[in-house]
Amino acid sequence: MSSVAPIPSCSPAELPVPMTPSPFSFSVATIRWSSRSPFQAANLFLRLLALVFSFSSALSLAAPSPAKTMIGKSPSFYDDTKLLYCFIVNILTFLYAAYQLFKGICDIAHRGVFISDMVSDYISFIFDQFAGYLLISSSSVSVPVIQQMDHRTSLWKAATVSVCMSFALFLVIATSALLSGYKICKRIIW
Amino acid sequence: MSSVAPIPSCSPAELPVPMTPSPFSFSVATIRWSSRSPFQAANLFLRLLALVFSFSSALSLAAPSPAKTMIGKSPSFYDDTKLLYCFIVNILTFLYAAYQLFKGICDIAHRGVFISDMVSDYISFIFDQFAGYLLISSSSVSVPVIQQMDHRTSLWKAATVSVCMSFALFLVIATSALLSGYKICKRIIW
Incomplete structure (x- = not known):
C-alpha cells in the first residue's frame, strides 16, 4: 500500500488567484473597503450629510409656499430674487451631492465602472x-432678507430654517x- | 631656480565656504530666489495684487464719505451695516496681505528670521x-444694497467700484x- 501516489501538495486553497475578475468578487470589495476605509467612509458620510442638508434646506423653503399663494396672503420665496438664488443653489448642491453619493457607492460595489478615478477627483475638487x-x-444674501421680513409670516420661519441649513x-x-483638495494634491505630487 | 617651491594648489577660489554667514550673503539669497522662483514669485505677485485691490476697495468706499457727510446730504457707507461689513472685511484682508508681502520679502532677504516656514504655511492656509x-x-451682501441705492449719489459710484474691486x-x-493648500499638502505628505 506504500506505492500509492501521495496526494498532490497543490491543494485548491493554494491555487494561484485567477487574473480575470471572478463572479465572487464581493470579498475583494470588502477588503478594499477596509483598507481604504477611513478616508472613503468620511467622504461618504460628508456626502450623505450634504444630501440631507441641501434637501431639507430646499424643502423648507418650498413647502409652505404653494398653499399660501393659493390663498394669496403670504408672499412666496420666488417673489424674492435673493431667496430664489438660495433655493437654486441648494437644488444644485443637492444634485451634486446625489451624484457624489451614487459615485461613492458605485466605487465600493465595483470599482472604475462609473467614472475613472482621475476625472472624478478633478470634478470633485x-x-x-x-x-x-x-x-x-x-x-x-438671504440673511438681510430675513431681517427685513415680517416675523409672523410662515415664509419667515421657512427662510430662517433654510438659511440655517444652508x-x-x-x-x-x-x-x-x-x-x-488633499486627494488632488496627492495625485499631482505622486 | 628649479628649487623654488611650487605655488600651493589651494587657491582662494578653492577654499571651503565658511559655515558662518558671510556679510556678502546677497549671492546666496539670489541663488535661492532663482531656485524657488516660479512658486515664490507667483505668491508674491498675488499678495501684491491683493494688497492693491483691498486698499483701493476700502479707499473707494471711504473716500467720498466724509466730505459729503459734513454737508449732510449724501448717505455714508457706515450708515449701512452691509457696506460696513464689506469695508471691514476689505481692511482685514489689506492687513493680511501686507503681512504676507512683508513675510515674503523677509524670506527672500534672510530666511527664517521672521517666522518659521511650517507655522507660516499653516497660517497662510x-x-x-x-x-x-x-x-x-x-x-x-453688498450687491443688493447697490441695486436699491439712488444711482445719482456719489456713494453709489463708490460702492460699485468697491464691490468690483472686492x-x-x-x-x-x-x-x-x-x-x-498645495504647499500644506506637500508638507503633510512628505
Whole structure:
C-alpha cells in the first residue's frame, strides 16, 4: 500500500488567484473597503450629510409656499430674487451631492465602472470649491432678507430654517473641499 | 631656480565656504530666489495684487464719505451695516496681505528670521480660506444694497467700484488659497 501516489501538495486553497475578475468578487470589495476605509467612509458620510442638508434646506423653503399663494396672503420665496438664488443653489448642491453619493457607492460595489478615478477627483475638487463659494454667497444674501421680513409670516420661519441649513451645508461642503483638495494634491505630487 | 617651491594648489577660489554667514550673503539669497522662483514669485505677485485691490476697495468706499457727510446730504457707507461689513472685511484682508508681502520679502532677504516656514504655511492656509469665504460673502451682501441705492449719489459710484474691486480681490485670494493648500499638502505628505 506504500506505492500509492501521495496526494498532490497543490491543494485548491493554494491555487494561484485567477487574473480575470471572478463572479465572487464581493470579498475583494470588502477588503478594499477596509483598507481604504477611513478616508472613503468620511467622504461618504460628508456626502450623505450634504444630501440631507441641501434637501431639507430646499424643502423648507418650498413647502409652505404653494398653499399660501393659493390663498394669496403670504408672499412666496420666488417673489424674492435673493431667496430664489438660495433655493437654486441648494437644488444644485443637492444634485451634486446625489451624484457624489451614487459615485461613492458605485466605487465600493465595483470599482472604475462609473467614472475613472482621475476625472472624478478633478470634478470633485472643482465642484466642491464652486459649491462652497456659492453656498456662502447665497446664505449671506438671504440673511438681510430675513431681517427685513415680517416675523409672523410662515415664509419667515421657512427662510430662517433654510438659511440655517444652508450654513450647515456650507460647513459640510467646505470640509469636503479640503478632503478633495488633499486627494488632488496627492495625485499631482505622486 | 628649479628649487623654488611650487605655488600651493589651494587657491582662494578653492577654499571651503565658511559655515558662518558671510556679510556678502546677497549671492546666496539670489541663488535661492532663482531656485524657488516660479512658486515664490507667483505668491508674491498675488499678495501684491491683493494688497492693491483691498486698499483701493476700502479707499473707494471711504473716500467720498466724509466730505459729503459734513454737508449732510449724501448717505455714508457706515450708515449701512452691509457696506460696513464689506469695508471691514476689505481692511482685514489689506492687513493680511501686507503681512504676507512683508513675510515674503523677509524670506527672500534672510530666511527664517521672521517666522518659521511650517507655522507660516499653516497660517497662510487657514487665513486664505477664511479671507476667501469672507470676501465672497461681503461682496454678495453688498450687491443688493447697490441695486436699491439712488444711482445719482456719489456713494453709489463708490460702492460699485468697491464691490468690483472686492470681487477681483476674491479671485486673487481664491488663487492664493489654492497655492497655499498645495504647499500644506506637500508638507503633510512628505
